[in-house]
Amino acid sequence: MNIKNIGELGRFSGMAVVIALFFALHISIGAKAIPLADVFTALIARDDTIFDHIVVWDLRMPRAVIAIVVGAALAVSGALMQGITRNPLADPGLLGLLAGASFAVVVAFGIWGSAIVPIMPLVAAGGALAATGLVLWIATAAPGGARPLTLILAGAAISAFLGAVIAAVQLLDQENFDQLRVWLTGTISGHRMSYMGWCLPWLAVGFVAAFAMARQITSLAMGDDVAVGLGVNVVQVKIVSLIAVVTLTASAVTLSGPLGFIGLVIPHVVRLFVGTDYRFMVPYSALVGAAYLLFVDIIARVALAPVEISTGLVTSLLGAPFFVWLVRAKL
Amino acid sequence: MAQTATEMFETKKVKVLPLVQKLASEKTTAMQVQNLTAGYGGSPILKNVNLDVPEGEITILVGPNGCGKSTLLKTMARILTPSEGTVTLKGQNVHQLPTRHVAQQMALLAQGPIAPEGLKVRELVAQGRFPHQSLLKQWTKADRDAVDWAMEITNIAQFAERPIDALSGGQRQRCWIAMSLAQETDLVLLDEPTTFLDLKVQVDVMNLLTKTAKQAGKTMVIVLHELNIAAAYADYLVMMRGGEIVADGPVNEIFTRDNLRSVFGLNARVIFDAEAGRPLCMPNLNT
Numbered sequence: 001m002n003i004k005n006i007g008e009l010g011r012f013s014g015m016a017v018v019i020a021l022f023f024a025l026h027i028s029i030g031a032k033a034i035p036l037a038d039v040f041t042a043l044i045a046r047d048d049t050i051f052d053h054i055v056v057w058d059l060r061m062p063r064a065v066i067a068i069v070v071g072a073a074l075a076v077s078g079a080l081m082q083g084i085t086r087n088p089l090a091d092p093g094l095l096g097l098l099a100g101a102s103f104a105v106v107v108a109f110g111i112w113g114s115a116i117v118p119i120m121p122l123v124a125a126g127g128a129l130a131a132t133g134l135v136l137w138i139a140t141a142a143p144g145g146a147r148p149l150t151l152i153l154a155g156a157a158i159s160a161f162l163g164a165v166i167a168a169v170q171l172l173d174q175e176n177f178d179q180l181r182v183w184l185t186g187t188i189s190g191h192r193m194s195y196m197g198w199c200l201p202w203l204a205v206g207f208v209a210a211f212a213m214a215r216q217i218t219s220l221a222m223g224d225d226v227a228v229g230l231g232v233n234v235v236q237v238k239i240v241s242l243i244a245v246v247t248l249t250a251s252a253v254t255l256s257g258p259l260g261f262i263g264l265v266i267p268h269v270v271r272l273f274v275g276t277d278y279r280f281m282v283p284y285s286a287l288v289g290a291a292y293l294l295f296v297d298i299i300a301r302v303a304l305a306p307v308e309i310s311t312g313l314v315t316s317l318l319g320a321p322f323f324v325w326l327v328r329a330k331l
Numbered sequence: 332m333a334q335t336a337t338e339m340f341e342t343k344k345v346k347v348l349p350l351v352q353k354l355a356s357e358k359t360t361a362m363q364v365q366n367l368t369a370g371y372g373g374s375p376i377l378k379n380v381n382l383d384v385p386e387g388e389i390t391i392l393v394g395p396n397g398c399g400k401s402t403l404l405k406t407m408a409r410i411l412t413p414s415e416g417t418v419t420l421k422g423q424n425v426h427q428l429p430t431r432h433v434a435q436q437m438a439l440l441a442q443g444p445i446a447p448e449g450l451k452v453r454e455l456v457a458q459g460r461f462p463h464q465s466l467l468k469q470w471t472k473a474d475r476d477a478v479d480w481a482m483e484i485t486n487i488a489q490f491a492e493r494p495i496d497a498l499s500g501g502q503r504q505r506c507w508i509a510m511s512l513a514q515e516t517d518l519v520l521l522d523e524p525t526t527f528l529d530l531k532v533q534v535d536v537m538n539l540l541t542k543t544a545k546q547a548g549k550t551m552v553i554v555l556h557e558l559n560i561a562a563a564y565a566d567y568l569v570m571m572r573g574g575e576i577v578a579d580g581p582v583n584e585i586f587t588r589d590n591l592r593s594v595f596g597l598n599a600r601v602i603f604d605a606e607a608g609r610p611l612c613m614p615n616l617n618t
Contacts, residue, residue, distance in 0.1 A: 086445065201546055212466070214486040218447075225441035228410050230514070231434025231462035277454060 006293050011273075015287040019068065022294035026067065027060040029298055031306060034060075054093055056310055062193035067311075068290040069196075070256045071266075073248040075289025078263020079141065079270070079281050080241050083217040087148045088330045091264035092249045093127075094323075099130020099159035100248050100259035106180060109172060110147045117195060120195065121126050124250035132246070133160055186312020199251040205308050206248035207286070208263045213241050215280040221276060223272040257295070259312050261319020268326065341560070350614060361386040361518050361550040363406065367416035369406040370574075375414060378574045384518075384567075389544055390552045391561045391582075395595055399567045400554045401442065401522055407552065408439040408520050422516070424459075434462035438511040443521040443561035446495035453491040454504050458613075459513030478590075481513035484543055501532035505539065509607055521553045525560065533557065537564045559611050562586045570594045586610040 028039045034052050042056040055106055074092060081090035092098050104127025108116045138154035139146040167182065170177040216237045220228040227234050253258065266289045267281065274280040292313075296318065300311045333440055355579055362384040370376035376399045384390050404509045405411045407418050409425050425433050434503040438459070446455065459481065460474045480588045482488045485505045490498060504524060511519050521540070526535040544551050561568065561582075567585060569579040571593045578585045583603075591597045591612060599612040 076448060215461070215464075215466075219458055220448040221445070222455075222458070223441060223443070223445045225405075225408075225410050229408060229428065229434065229439030229441055229511070229520075231431035233430050233465070271449070275454070276450045289489045 019291045022154040022291050023064050025062045026294050026298050062190035067188050067257050067293045070252045071289040071293025072286040073252040075266035075285040077245045079267040079285040080245050082267050083221055083278055084241050087267050089148045089152050093260035094153040094155050095251045096131040096135045097128040097175055099162040100255040103127050103162040103256050112157040118198050120254045121199050121250045121291045124253045125246050127172050128246045128249050134158055182255040185310040186257040188311045190257045192255050195254055199254055202247040203251045206244045209240050209244035210282050212280040213237055217278040241277055244308050262305040262315055265322050356412045359386045365417050367413050368413050369413040376574050380576055386550050388566035391565035392554045392569045393561045399574040404520055404522050404554050405440050412539040431462045436516050437509040437518040438514040438516040440507055440511045440521040440524055449494050451494055455495055455506055456509045457512040476511045477515050481509040485509040495540055518550045523554050562610050612618050
């Protein structure tokens with residue numbers, strides 16, 4: 001093992017330590033603060049006679065785990081989208097995937113109720129895929145073709161349209177949709193842990209596909225023709241990456257509703273540190289995305305305590321200014 | 332690299348070229364194009380094209396804009412799929428072989444490649460090793476040696492740790508050439524590698540390519556725009572018009588007044604430069 005590998009190992013472990021710290025902090029903070037020492041004791045040696053241990057295990061840890069998974073999934077989705085489309089503004093939210101997934105879930109829930117829970121990731125994936133197709137179709141038809149800005153505009157139009165339809169449907173069926181109202185703003189909640197089992201296979205598919213495609217995506221970033229010359233099967237890479245993006249986004253939406261801008265912000269931050277090699281971009285996007293969402297969810301809970309802000313509002317409050325900066329700097 | 336074109340011809344080419352031309356008929360074929368029809372969408376740009384690319388030589392494709400020279404190169408490079416006909420490499424159809432397998436034998440320098448922001452020169456050149464790697468076999472000494480050699484021969488080793496976007500046009504082009512060379516293939520296809528470069532830089536790039544081809548025994552197929560550059564560097568010249576090959580053969584036989592007029596509609600004299608042993612063209616003034 002040479003010096004470079006040791007340095008890489010150090011950086012990777014450093015990131016893992018940061019996640020562990022945020023994880024513990026995330027669990028410790030809440031309506032009733034639990035000292036960090038007690039959090040560690042609870043995690044290492046669970047004792048159900050101690051009330052705090054039950055709070056840690058049954059309420060707070062699930063929420064922290066969801067934050068990690070969703071943060072990683074959305075960040076990796078964004079990284080893949082930016083790499084494949086060579087579009088610095090690509091993001092599951094901005095290109096309408098989050099709106100498409102949410103819309104599909106709302107409609108399916110309205111028709112079949114909670115019976116759809118086991119296939120909710122699949123329903124969300126269908127919605128995300130349909131929205132992607134629609135956005136691509138609109139952007140391609142626009143004068144000048146599918147450029148970064150036409151894609152963003154098409155994404156915004158689709159998101160706004162689907163958002164309006166969701167709002168209208170909510171008005172028609174207040175009772176049923178009260179359950180979805182909070183979810184639709186993007187919320188991380190330990191209650192959703194029961195959905196995790198249905199999401200796990202899709203998450204596994206998404207992450208494995210993303211890691212498998214990482215090496216090829218670096219070549220694709222130099223242009224399709226260059227990638228073909230290097231022996232990359234461009235069509236295959238794009239299809240597998242699309243599957244990864246859709247399954248990861250759909251799982252994230254199932255677990256926490258639409259959380260905007262994570263897929264936009266994280267890859268850009270990661271790129272500053274690891275460069276453009278996707279063999280590093282993908283794993284580090286996962287790690288940094290997980291840490292970021294833990295951090296954001298802590299903010300959401302402490303900023304206006306005892307009132308809790310919806311996590312999706314915080315990701316947007318932090319992400320939107322970054323988006324504006326990105327448009328000014330990169331386009 | 333610092334040699335000028337004339338110096339280079341003085342030292343080597345004069346003696347080599349007649350010999351090469353004499354042997355041309357006995358040369359083996361590196362790539363064979365047969366009855367190729369290809370294009371974008373419905374209407375074909377190439378019509379029934381046949382070409383034998385001689386092994387170990389520099390083949391240069393020229394022709395007026397829209398003549399199909401880039402389309403031919405792209406179809407040879409399997410970026411475009413032909414509607415009819417075949418492109419064979421060592422007896423195998425490149426459009427049917429696994430693309431990675433082809434990339435181990437044939438490299439492509441595409442037109443206007445994009446350098447991802449912040450990518451370092453060494454990282455870019457290392458991309459050329461893609462077809463030799465896999466998920467399990469990631470980076471070997473052979474890979475490192477190939478990258479070092481490619482950076483050495485293209486004279487970019489001193490920029491190895493710099494980002495590509497910080498380099499000049501000519502330096503950047505040398506990096507892309509290095510990437511194709513790191514692929515270690517017998518055949519290299521280049522689509523207008525000198526476009527948008529100053530004449531001096533064009534000459535540098537062409538000298539680099541011919542030097543490498545001779546040194547490493549590579550076959551190159553190059554699409555070029557500049558007629559006199561093509562005449563100065565081609566062993567084998569291919570002239571195209573309207574999606575067809577009008578003339579192809581050793582440069583001295585093909586680069587003629589009549590061909591320039593019929594292919595390009597160009598009224599020019601062709602002068603033979605004895606020093607270089609090559610033709611060049613001079614437009615007829617006031618005609």
